[in-house]
Structure formats: C-alpha cells, structure tokens
Amino acid sequence: MAAATIKDVAREAKVSVASVSRAMNGGxxxxxxxxxxxxxxxxxxxxxPHAAARMLITRRTRTIGALLPDLxxxxxxxxIRGIDLAARARGLHLLVSSSHxxxxxxxxxxxxxxxxxxGLLILSERVDAAFLRANLPRDLPVVLxxxxxxxxxxxxxxxxxxxxxxxxxxxxxxxxxxxVAFISGPASNFDSRQRLEGYRAAMAQYAPDMPLTxxxxxxxxxxxxxxxxQLAAMxxxxxxxxxxxxxxxVGCLAAFKETGLRVPQDIAVAGFDDIPIARYVNPPLTTVxxxxxxxxxxxxxxxxxxxxxxxxxxxxxxTLGCEIVVRDSCGASVT
Amino acid sequence: MAAATIKDVAREAKVSVASVSRAMNGGxxxxxxxxxxxxxxxxxxxxxPHAAARMLITRRTRTIGALLPDLxxxxxxxxIRGIDLAARARGLHLLVSSSHxxxxxxxxxxxxxxxxxxGLLILSERVDAAFLRANLPRDLPVVLxxxxxxxxxxxxxxxxxxxxxxxxxxxxxxxxxxxVAFISGPASNFDSRQRLEGYRAAMAQYAPDMPLTxxxxxxxxxxxxxxxxQLAAMxxxxxxxxxxxxxxxVGCLAAFKETGLRVPQDIAVAGFDDIPIARYVNPPLTTVxxxxxxxxxxxxxxxxxxxxxxxxxxxxxxTLGCEIVVRDSCGASVT
DNA sequence: AGTTTGCATGAAAACGTTTACGTTGCCGCC
DNA sequence: GGCGGCAACGTAAACGTTTTCATGCAAACT
Numbered sequence: 001m002a003a004a005t006i007k008d009v010a011r012e013a014k015v016s017v018a019s020v021s022r023a024m025n026g027g028x029x030x031x032x033x034x035x036x037x038x039x040x041x042x043x044x045x046x047x048x049p050h051a052a053a054r055m056l057i058t059r060r061t062r063t064i065g066a067l068l069p070d071l072x073x074x075x076x077x078x079x080i081r082g083i084d085l086a087a088r089a090r091g092l093h094l095l096v097s098s099s100h101x102x103x104x105x106x107x108x109x110x111x112x113x114x115x116x117x118x119g120l121l122i123l124s125e126r127v128d129a130a131f132l133r134a135n136l137p138r139d140l141p142v143v144l145x146x147x148x149x150x151x152x153x154x155x156x157x158x159x160x161x162x163x164x165x166x167x168x169x170x171x172x173x174x175x176x177x178x179x180v181a182f183i184s185g186p187a188s189n190f191d192s193r194q195r196l197e198g199y200r201a202a203m204a205q206y207a208p209d210m211p212l213t214x215x216x217x218x219x220x221x222x223x224x225x226x227x228x229x230q231l232a233a234m235x236x237x238x239x240x241x242x243x244x245x246x247x248x249x250v251g252c253l254a255a256f257k258e259t260g261l262r263v264p265q266d267i268a269v270a271g272f273d274d275i276p277i278a279r280y281v282n283p284p285l286t287t288v289x290x291x292x293x294x295x296x297x298x299x300x301x302x303x304x305x306x307x308x309x310x311x312x313x314x315x316x317x318x319t320l321g322c323e324i325v326v327r328d329s330c331g332a333s334v335t
Numbered sequence: 336m337a338a339a340t341i342k343d344v345a346r347e348a349k350v351s352v353a354s355v356s357r358a359m360n361g362g363x364x365x366x367x368x369x370x371x372x373x374x375x376x377x378x379x380x381x382x383x384p385h386a387a388a389r390m391l392i393t394r395r396t397r398t399i400g401a402l403l404p405d406l407x408x409x410x411x412x413x414x415i416r417g418i419d420l421a422a423r424a425r426g427l428h429l430l431v432s433s434s435h436x437x438x439x440x441x442x443x444x445x446x447x448x449x450x451x452x453x454g455l456l457i458l459s460e461r462v463d464a465a466f467l468r469a470n471l472p473r474d475l476p477v478v479l480x481x482x483x484x485x486x487x488x489x490x491x492x493x494x495x496x497x498x499x500x501x502x503x504x505x506x507x508x509x510x511x512x513x514x515v516a517f518i519s520g521p522a523s524n525f526d527s528r529q530r531l532e533g534y535r536a537a538m539a540q541y542a543p544d545m546p547l548t549x550x551x552x553x554x555x556x557x558x559x560x561x562x563x564x565q566l567a568a569m570x571x572x573x574x575x576x577x578x579x580x581x582x583x584x585v586g587c588l589a590a591f592k593e594t595g596l597r598v599p600q601d602i603a604v605a606g607f608d609d610i611p612i613a614r615y616v617n618p619p620l621t622t623v624x625x626x627x628x629x630x631x632x633x634x635x636x637x638x639x640x641x642x643x644x645x646x647x648x649x650x651x652x653x654t655l656g657c658e659i660v661v662r663d664s665c666g667a668s669v670t
Numbered sequence: 671a672g673t674t675t676g677c678a679t680g681a682a683a684a685c686g687t688t689t690a691c692g693t694t695g696c697c698g699c700c
Numbered sequence: 701g702g703c704g705g706c707a708a709c710g711t712a713a714a715c716g717t718t719t720t721c722a723t724g725c726a727a728a729c730t
Binding site: 003048049050051052053055056061063070071072073074076077080081084085088091093094095096097098099109111112113114115116137221225247250251253254257276277279280281282283284 | 338383384385386387388390391396398405406407408409411412415416419420423426428429430431432433434444446447448449450451472556560582585586588589592611612614615616617618619
C-alpha cells in the first residue's frame with residue numbers, strides 16, 4: 001500500500017489533478033461542493049501531499065535552517081526553544097545544524113542546506129561578510145544573530161552587549177565594589193568583545209583609578225571555575241567579578257565556595273544572559289537579562305517576514321535591549 | 336543568474352545529464368577522465384544538486400526528524416547536541432520539532448514531517464503504540480526514547496531509571512539518611528514513574544520502617560523550589576531528598592538556602608541526570624549520571640542503522656545504564 | 671437573440687533529478 | 701571476419717506536484 005498521490009485522490013473524487021491541487025491549497029477556483037468531495041476523498045485515502053514534489057515545482061521548502069555553534073549550555077537550549085516556537089506558529093519547519101568547528105565545516109554545512117531551506121538563521125563566530133558572499137546565493141534571506149557584520153544586504157539582530165555590560169559594571173561600582181574584575185569569553189566571539197568593551201568603558205567612567213583585571217575564559221563553566229581560583233588567590237583581591245556569561249559566573253561561584261570565599265560578603269559576582277538556572281544557584285546570580293527565547297523568536301519572525309516580502313529587505317539591524325537583574329550574588333540586596 | 340542545473344553542467348562538460356549524475360554519485364560507469372571533466376564543470380558553475388528533485392526521484396531525504404517535548408532546560412540541549420553530532424557524522428540533516436502540547440498537536444507535527452524525513456526520533460509522553468499506528472506509515476523507521484512502548488515494531492532506547500533511582504536511594508540510606516523524601520516528575524512521564532518506583536523499591540528494601548514521602552513536581556526548577564519549601568517545614572524533617580531530576584534538585588537547594596537549611600548538614604539532596612551544571616551548583620550536586628549526549632547519539636545511530644538495513648528491524652529495546660556520582664550535596668564526602 | 675464576461679474545470683508542461691534501457695564502439699575470441 | 705561481451709555513454713521515462721492555458725458553459729449584458 002504505497003502512499004496515495006494526487007492522482008489517486010483525483011480518481012477517487014472524479015476530478016482532475018488540477019482541481020485537487022486547487023482544492024488542497026486555498027481552494028479558490030473550485031466549487032465549494034467539489035472541494036468538499038475532494039477533501040473527503042483525500043481524507044479517505046489519507047492523502048498527504050508529497051513534500052519533495054511540491055518543493056520542486058514551488059521552489060519553496062517551508063523550512064528555515066539554523067546554523068549554530070556547539071549547542072552547549074542553557075543559552076542555546078533557550079534560543080532554539082524560542083526559534084522553534086516561532087517557527088511552529090508560522091508553520092515553518094526547522095532544520096538545525098550546529099557544532100561546525102572550522103570555517104570550512106561551516107561552509108560545508110551551509111552548502112548542504114542549499115535548496116533545503118528558504119532562509120537561514122546564523123549565529124556563528126566563523127561567519128562574516130566574506131563568508132556569506134562566498135557561500136550563499138545572493139537571494140537567500142539570511143538573518144544574522146549577534147554578528148559584527150554590517151553588510152547592508154543582510155539583516156542583523158544583536159543584543160545590546162555594550163549597554164548591558166556597562167550598566168552592570170556601573171551598578172557594581174556604585175554598590176561599593178570599585179575593584180571589578182572581568183572574565184571574558186572567547187576573543188573571537190563578538191558578544192564577548194562587546195561585553196569587554198562595556199566593562200572597560202564603565203570602569204573608565206566610574207572607577208578610573210582602578211586597574212582593569214581581565215581573565216581569559218571561553219563561555220564554559222570550567223573556565224569560570226579556573227578564573228575563580230585565580231581571583232581567589234589575587235592580592236589585592238577584586239571586590240567584584242563580572243563574568244561575560246552566566247555559565248562562567250556559576251563556575252566562578254563554585255571556585256569561591258571551594259576556596260572558602262563568601263559571596264557576596266567577600267566578593268561580589270555577576271553574570272550575563274540570565275539563563276533560567278541563574279536565579280536558582282547559590283547565591284542567586286545577579287546578571288544581565290537577555291530574553292533569550294525572545295531573541296530566537298524575533299530572529300525567526302524577522303526571517304519569516306523577509307521570506308514573505310523579499311523586496312522589503314531593508315537590511316534592518318536591530319538591537320535587543322537588556323536589563324540588569326539584581327540578586328544576592330552582588331550583595332546589593334543583602335543587608 | 337539562476338542556480339545551475341544538471342543540464343548546465345552537462346552542456347558545459349559536453350556530456351549527457353546521465354553521465355553527470357553518474358559522475359556526481361559514486362562515479363561508476365564513467366571514465367575517470369570524463370568524471371574529472373564533469374567535476375570541473377560542476378565546480379565552475381558552482382553546481383549544487385537540487386535537493387527536492389533528488390528526493391522526489393530517490394524517495395530519500397537524508398534527513399531525520401526529532402520529535403521532542405518543550406525544549407526547556409539543559410537536558411534537552413545536551414540531548415539535541417548528541418543527536419546533532421551523530422547526524423552530522425553520518426551526513427544526515429536534522430529536522431526538529433518540539434513543544435507539542437497536546438496529542439493532537441503532536442499528531443499534526445508527525446504528519447507535517449511526513450515525506451520530509453527518512454526516519455523519526457521520538458521523545459514524548461504523548462506518543463504510545465496506538466498513536467504510532469494511527470499517525471505513521473508502517474514502514475517509517477522510528478526510534479523511541481524513554482518510552483514505555485513495548486511494541487515489537489519499534490526500536491526503543493531507555494535509561495535505566497529504576498536501577499539508577501534504586502542505587503541512589505540505597506546510597507542515601509546507607510550514608511545514614513534513612514528518612515528519604517522524593518520529589519517526583521509529572522505523573523504522565525515514563526522516566527518519572529520509573530524513578531519513583533526505584534525509590535519505592537529501595538525504601539522497601541533498605542528502610543522498610545520509614546514512611547514514604549512523595550512530593551509532586553514537574554521537572555522544572557520552580558516545582559523543586561516549592562517542594563523544598565514544603566520539606567523545610569515538615570516535622571519530622573526528612574534526612575534526605577531525592578529529586579527526580581537535577582533541575583528540581585537545584586530548585587530545592589535554593590529553597591533550603593532561603594529557609595536557612597544547610598546542605599548537607601541539615602538535609603542531604605540528590606538529583607537525577609547529571610546535567611553539566613550539576614557539579615557547579617552549591618553545594619555540588621550528588622546525582623545519577625545519564626550520559627545525555629550519548630543517549631542522543633545512540634538513538635540517532637540506531638535510527639541510522641535502521642535506515643540502512645530496514646530488514647534488520649529486530650525492534651531492539653536497549654537500556655542505557657547509569658551510575659551514581661557522589662558530590663557534596665549528600666554529605667558522603669563531607670567529613 | 672447574439673455577444674460578452676466570468677468561472678469551474680481539464681489537459682499538459684514544467685520543475686531537476688535518477689535510472690532503465692538502448693546504442694555505440696572496442697576488444698578478444700573462435 | 702564474424703560474433704559475443706563489455707564498458708561508456710546517451711535517450712527518455714518517471715517521480716508528484718503546481719500552474720498556464722484552453723475549453724465549455726452559464727449568466728449577464730446589448
């Protein structure tokens with residue numbers, strides 16, 4: 001019992017395949033009566049249109065691709081969640097591809113998605129304007145997430161990393177922690193660089209006499225933990241540490257716990273992202289809230305808009321604001 | 336400049352489309368010399384075979400679908416990570432669909448994937464044997480994750496929840512915490528039920544005189560937090576609490592912190608899953624390790640095997656073992 | 671009444687591949 | 701020299717849709 005095709009339905013409903021096609025989509029150009037007959041026939045035969053055949057003639061896949069880095073940590077789970085939710089709401093399928101180590105692998109991933117997707121959502125350090133020109137057909141709608149690309153031919157959606165980091169460092173300083181250290185993310189990462197800049201700017205403005213202390217990290221707990229160990233041994237010890245993301249802040253908390261440093265009494269800690277777990281760690285983590293799921297949702301919505309009206313490719317470069325959320329780890333709410 | 340088709344390549348290389356097709360796949364039935372000429376032509380034209388056309392004639396998509404619940408929390412990010420890694424290694428694409436609230440929505444998701452995937456990876460409470468019979472063509476390879484389905488026509492891959500929970504409760508009791516409470520997951524969830532059974536069995540065997548204390552939860556931090564508040568107020572207070580997953584254990588820790596209960600001195604805490612963050616919370620969480628990424632990888636590998644040799648559908652029902660990992664939160668490693 | 675308009679319907683082309691089948695040319699064998 | 705076999709290659713059908721165009725027919729105009 002092979003799957004029913006449009007011809008089977010046509011025979012069953014005693015009409016031509018053209019009418020079946022019309023009835024199944026929109027239904028305009030066909031009598032309500034025959035449309036009903038066709039739908040009943042389709043129901044009887046459990047007819048499901050063959051996706052590939054439709055793609056072939058339509059040149060549309062109703063699928064969007066998401067090119068992401070290694071899906072490690074809660075940030076990406078939230079991001080995908082937002083993307084998926086929005087895609088579902090619009091009846092779009094979601095093809096994900098992650099963990100492309102090198103730029104060559106990323107290029108291969110993009111190429112292999114060619115023709116399987118109507119548009120691309122890209123969040124990757126490896127992807128710059130040159131990459132896009134080299135590996136993508138010019139007419140494929142693309143939305144870049146957290147990307148430094150300023151190319152006017154692609155939409156970009158960024159988080160306001162600079163403002164978020166600036167506000168957090170300002171808050172830490174004004175809470176009395178003048179000596180603020182920073183745990184950075186990978187130097188190749190755009191968000192990481194912007195957050196670092198925000199830290200620098202705020203220090204320059206509000207604690208110009210203090211030295212900058214920047215420890216290298218890579219956005220993973222372990223690196224935050226290592227940085228924490230270093231910080232604990234420093235003399236003079238910083239009064240606060242601001243990690244470029246929450247996972248590293250959590251690793252840092254673990255290191256302080258282990259070395260007997262009390263948070264926030266001995267040292268204040270803050271992170272970035274506000275991943276769901278941030279409010280449940282001990283002590284609850286002060287952080288910069290990025291509405292991660294919303295970020296994914298917005299990105300997909302923007303891409304979907306691009307699909308529907310390609311002429312409207314005004315190459316919008318949007319920036320999502322973020323706000324600091326103060327919890328116990330920075331001491332401001334501890335008496 | 337529309338995308339190059341196989342005809343363009345044929346013209347450029349001065350051969351027929353058939354030869355181009357042969358050269359691009361395998362390359363058998365064509366001289367090494369002409370094959371080279373064809374590949375060069377393809378390179379020049381930046382030819383990429385049209386995926387839909389290929390699917391149409393081949394009846395294969397080289398894509399597998401993943402049907403998942405709401406992608407909330409680190410468990411799913413790890414799971415998808417494992418699946419994606421394995422898919423990439425085999426050159427398969429990954430179509431994800433999550434957050435299907437009701438059974439009807441899940442059915443729609445499955446139907447809409449029809450014809451777009453060669454096989455399905457399913458992790459969902461809503462999906463039972465009847466659902467599969469009703470919504471899937473009998474010949475579509477499927478691997479079920481953490482599913483109670485015993486149907487011999489589908490492969491199943493489970494975690495050994497019972498043994499894991501049993502071992503953990505045994506460990507807690509033998510560490511001196513006889514009065515063990517349990518925070519359950521959703522009653523509809525298979526893992527949750529099995530873990531509860533493991534708890535019951537271990538209590539019956541090692542602490543038969545102790546009453547069972549089961550608090551309702553839903554696998555989310557907040558419910559663990561609420562359960563923690565309840566536990567803190569109980570008299571007599573349990574000596575240990577075993578949460579059906581790590582996220583609830585983390586919520587529970589937060590509640591104890593807030594109510595001034597010290598962990599593990601006043602109460603021991605254990606979780607299940609060993610999500611990456613478990614070792615970084617405060618105190619580090621004793622838990623049952625499930626190699627989540629491996630779980631995803633195995634599931635995909637099994638599915639891929641099914642694709643390659645459908646006759647080999649021996650409907651294997653595999654169970655992945657898990658082990659307890661002892662950290663500070665249960666007190667065993669605190670002097 | 672004749673002509674036009676509009677609408678439901680059907681026939682057939684087109685999308686870009688793969689593959690069954692046929693043709694050609696070459697080689698080796700009797 | 702004829703013949704069979706084999707490998708390389710080309711022709712054309714097939715996959716299941718959508719869509720353009722033509723056709724018929726009824727209603728609405730002149």
